[in-house]
Amino acid sequence: MDRRVTIELSGADGTKQTHEVARGGCADPHSSLDPLGLTLDDGKMLLASVQRRLVQARAAEFSALRRRCSHCRVLRPLKDTRTRRLNSLFGTVEVQAPRFKPCRCAIAVRSTLSPASELMPDRCTPEYERTLAKMGAWLPYRRARRFLSEFFPIGDDPPCHETIRRRTARVGAGLEGEIL
DSSP states (O other): OEEEEEEEEEOTTSOEEEEEEEEEEOSOTTOSSSOSSOOHHHHHHHHHHHHHHHHHHHHHHHHHHHHBOTTTOOBOOEEEEEEEEEEETTEEEEEEEEEEOOOTTOSSOOSOBOHHHHHOTTSBOHHHHHHHHHHHHHSOHHHHHHHHHHHSOOOSSOOOHHHHHHHHHHHHHHHHHHHO
């Protein structure tokens, strides 16, 4: 049996995009040696592909919406486009991050506008940060790193133990600040 996994994304303006995120199947349908369902590696690859498409589409849509000035409704001029990396439990995603010059009316914003920075200020998803902190609190940092890379498609280079330690301390400080 062959399989093809696609996702359909609907934008705020009603546009629809369809993306194929995975394709596969067993070589011999009569063989009982082919795995039943998805293997761990297939599942990681599928989750990473879906995450990449979702994050890139969301960042592009948010940037397009933020380009229009909230005061005069005119499109801000494009200053430049960069790439930005977002770390998530389902892989590291690179997104296009346009930056816009101030609007000519200069009432709402007088500085360069970077919607990607607004959307992902920590360059990681909240789930990624919380999971790193949780694993860092439960396990030694190096073991937490190995555990996360075993079960999540967090990329080719999982976070180093020092990153896990810092994120654990930062989440802990945030929780402590909420309590006090």
